[in-house]
Amino acid sequence: MRISKKVLVVAAVAGAAALALSGCSGSGGGGAATGDPILVNSITDTKAFPEAAAVATAVFEQYNAAGGLNGRPVQLKTIDAPTGDAPAAVNGAADSIGDANVVAMVGSSTFGECAINHQAYIDAGMVAFVGVGVDTFCFTTPNMAAANNGPLFDIYATAWNAINDGAKAPCMVANAADPSTGFGYTEVVKNLEASTGVKFAAVEIPDANQANDYSTNVLTALAAGCDALVFGGVHPTVAAMIGVLNTQGVDLPVYVQTSCYDPGFPMEPAVQAYPGIVSVPAELAPSDDPANADFQALLDSGAVASAETWSYSFMQAGYLAAQTFIHVIESIDGDITRESVTAAAQSDAIWPIENPMWGNPWTFGPGETHQANSSVYRADIEAGSGAWKSIGPWIQAAEMDWIDIAATPAG
Amino acid sequence: MLVTTFAGLTPGVFYGIIGILLTLMSQLTRTVNFSQMAVGMFGGYVGMTMIQKLKVDMWLAAFVGLIIAAALSGIIGWIIATWLPNAQIATRSAVTVAALLLIVSVSSVLFGANHSNFKPLLQTNVAEIPVAGVKLFVSQNLVVLLLFALVIIIGSSLLLKRTMFGVRLRAISDRQAAAELIGVNVKVLNVGVWVVSGALISIAISFMPNTISNDYISFSLLVIAGSAAALVGSFKNLWLALLGGVIIGVLQGFVASLPAFAAYKEWVTFILILVFLLWNQRKEVWDVAR
Numbered sequence: 001m002r003i004s005k006k007v008l009v010v011a012a013v014a015g016a017a018a019l020a021l022s023g024c025s026g027s028g029g030g031g032a033a034t035g036d037p038i039l040v041n042s043i044t045d046t047k048a049f050p051e052a053a054a055v056a057t058a059v060f061e062q063y064n065a066a067g068g069l070n071g072r073p074v075q076l077k078t079i080d081a082p083t084g085d086a087p088a089a090v091n092g093a094a095d096s097i098g099d100a101n102v103v104a105m106v107g108s109s110t111f112g113e114c115a116i117n118h119q120a121y122i123d124a125g126m127v128a129f130v131g132v133g134v135d136t137f138c139f140t141t142p143n144m145a146a147a148n149n150g151p152l153f154d155i156y157a158t159a160w161n162a163i164n165d166g167a168k169a170p171c172m173v174a175n176a177a178d179p180s181t182g183f184g185y186t187e188v189v190k191n192l193e194a195s196t197g198v199k200f201a202a203v204e205i206p207d208a209n210q211a212n213d214y215s216t217n218v219l220t221a222l223a224a225g226c227d228a229l230v231f232g233g234v235h236p237t238v239a240a241m242i243g244v245l246n247t248q249g250v251d252l253p254v255y256v257q258t259s260c261y262d263p264g265f266p267m268e269p270a271v272q273a274y275p276g277i278v279s280v281p282a283e284l285a286p287s288d289d290p291a292n293a294d295f296q297a298l299l300d301s302g303a304v305a306s307a308e309t310w311s312y313s314f315m316q317a318g319y320l321a322a323q324t325f326i327h328v329i330e331s332i333d334g335d336i337t338r339e340s341v342t343a344a345a346q347s348d349a350i351w352p353i354e355n356p357m358w359g360n361p362w363t364f365g366p367g368e369t370h371q372a373n374s375s376v377y378r379a380d381i382e383a384g385s386g387a388w389k390s391i392g393p394w395i396q397a398a399e400m401d402w403i404d405i406a407a408t409p410a411g
Numbered sequence: 412m413l414v415t416t417f418a419g420l421t422p423g424v425f426y427g428i429i430g431i432l433l434t435l436m437s438q439l440t441r442t443v444n445f446s447q448m449a450v451g452m453f454g455g456y457v458g459m460t461m462i463q464k465l466k467v468d469m470w471l472a473a474f475v476g477l478i479i480a481a482a483l484s485g486i487i488g489w490i491i492a493t494w495l496p497n498a499q500i501a502t503r504s505a506v507t508v509a510a511l512l513l514i515v516s517v518s519s520v521l522f523g524a525n526h527s528n529f530k531p532l533l534q535t536n537v538a539e540i541p542v543a544g545v546k547l548f549v550s551q552n553l554v555v556l557l558l559f560a561l562v563i564i565i566g567s568s569l570l571l572k573r574t575m576f577g578v579r580l581r582a583i584s585d586r587q588a589a590a591e592l593i594g595v596n597v598k599v600l601n602v603g604v605w606v607v608s609g610a611l612i613s614i615a616i617s618f619m620p621n622t623i624s625n626d627y628i629s630f631s632l633l634v635i636a637g638s639a640a641a642l643v644g645s646f647k648n649l650w651l652a653l654l655g656g657v658i659i660g661v662l663q664g665f666v667a668s669l670p671a672f673a674a675y676k677e678w679v680t681f682i683l684i685l686v687f688l689l690w691n692q693r694k695e696v697w698d699v700a701r
Contacts, residue, residue: 047519207674209676209677210629210632210677211623211629211632211633211636211677212624212629212630213422213622213623213624213629215622215623216415216418216663216664216667217667217673219414219418220415220667220673222414223414236526236528236624236625236626237624239528239621239624240621240622240623240624243528243620243621243623244622246534246620247534247548247550247620247622248414248546249539264527267463268527268621269529269530269531269534269621270528270621270622273534307523310523
């Protein structure tokens with residue numbers, strides 16, 4: 001078959017146009033602020049966590065349109081680091097650190113970038129306002145603080161809800177995204193058993209497997225005689241775990257992590273078919289809370305080209321990471337440099353910052369570890385309802401006897 | 412142990428169906444179709460989008476998904492039949508690897524990161540069997556998938572051995588040039604096989620229980636377990652392909668029930684592939700095998 005030259009030319013032009021347009025759409029800046037830009041970077045797995053960096057970019061564009069910091073715009077560059085591509089994460093950090101004009105990392109969202117680069121940021125004296133932090137190092141590094149509460153605090157709160165509801169023999173099946181998280185989950189179980197006196201009937205913490213299949217872990221846990229199930233993992237993985245319960249005629253209460261708190265999860269076929277209650281400790285204000293008014297207005301303005309599949313809480317995390325950075329630079333009297341940003345972020349003077357999207361005052365500060373977001377808000381799915389129902393109230397770390405997990409053997 | 416081993420039956424039969432389809436495709440189109448699962452997955456996503464966004468009936472959505480999968484498979488077959496009609500099996504199969512990667516990428520862009528798992532057309536249990544103090548649940552999914560596998564094996568055997576159409580199908584595989592000379596439309600038949608293959612995997616996926624995440628890469632790569640199943644039948648015997656799939660599924664369930672070995676559940680497939688490759692080569696002398 002022959003393809004005419006005209007067709008080839010049209011295809012080439014269309015392709016070039018598409019590339020040019022896609023390139024244009026990623027650039028930030030512009031608007032009323034026209035001074036020297038303040039540069040920040042985000043290392044993000046744009047496939048798994050596209051939300052936070054995109055929303056942070058929109059926050060800065062809105063900020064710049066309103067004049068920026070004394071006429072200086074904030075420009076965020078997103079560096080893609082897909083999960084499993086450690087060199088991309090390393091190079092992203094090296095490029096960011098190597099450019100003296102990049103003053104901080106803002107909105108980074110990956111499964112493992114904190115573990116990979118935390119020491120490099122410490123050595124470079126650079127701080128990271130993490131958007132969605134997953135691995136333990138996002139919460140145990142002096143230079144890092146995350147807008148989200150992370151999987152360790154999250155799984156703790158998830159299991160705490162189960163025990164608080166009266167579970168005497170809960171079972172945990174939690175897929176650990178990386179070794180440090182797996183270790184952290186084990187510590188969480190120990191701490192929780194010590195603080196509540198409740199012994200888990202079974203604890204399964206499988207590493208990620210090629211088929212993304214944790215059905216046998218769920219079956220093994222069920223065989224231990226659970227009276228509640230605590231599931232850890234991202235939305236599709238946990239939905240599949242609930243699918244396993246459906247095959248076994250189980251209707252026990254199920255407790256899932258905040259990574260499942262999106263509008264699509266209750267609509268999952270397995271979740272809709274499940275005859276029991278499903279509960280989550282949301283890490284940020286639930287979507288129907290007025291605390292989200294400004295954030296929601298930003299979304300409604302069309303500034304973020306979001307997809308319906310995007311996680312609401314991960315978008316919130318990007319919004320808060322950007323707001324936190326703005327709070328820091330607005331507190332600095334002198335020049336905005338990497339050193340001044342780091343000094344301000346790690347000082348006591350400007351913290352905490354209050355935002356009702358968090359359930360607690362948020363602090364970066366000089367701490368060696370940062371469980372800055374340390375509260376959760378309960379929401380439930382009633383059997384077959386197809387929607388989350390906000391239950392509340394905010395529950396603080398102290399009420400749950402949370403202990404920071406600082407030591408990790410891997411990394 | 413009994414529960415997890417028994418639970419391995421359903422994925423095992425599914426692997427068997429992939430193996431059966433890979434065997435048929437290998438025999439009739441001289442291609443190891445690595446895009447087998449991917450085309451069905453893409454159709455599944457289209458169907459799920461219709462259910463969730465357009466609120467259409469799930470059976471209609473499944474039918475549309477089937478048509479999409481069949482068409483997509485047909486396009487891959489058409490590309491191979493058009494540009495690589497006389498190429499070696501490795502070259503033709505490489506095209507399906509490219510198609511697999513393309514479908515995974517396009518699915519990721521179109522359907523996003525936080526997509527929904529598939530909704531099985533049936534998902535209730537038909538029987539509870541109490542054995543040794545535990546209950547074994549027999550699901551509609553297992554029954555239907557097993558019946559579907561038998562229908563494909565028996566149906567394709569009858570078609571290929573007892574009908575003139577089947578003779579033509581075998582002819583385009585065995586003696587393509589000769590078949591063309593006697594007036595058989597090789598290209599149309601070839602593409603037709605691809606279309607049917609896409610439709611069949613789509614049906615099988617529609618009856619899979621949603622007990623595993625349909626993540627683009629991991630779901631598409633279930634074709635590896637299917638390949639191992641096909642290897643048990645040496646890409647020739649459909650019954651052994653089904654048996655191979657069941658063995659893989661049950662062994663994975665059994666291994667997962669042993670705490671010391673649970674982490675190595677995925678290895679079952681690769682060990683099986685290795686064993687059968689060595690077995691097939693057992694009579695070769697070094698020079699020949701090399």
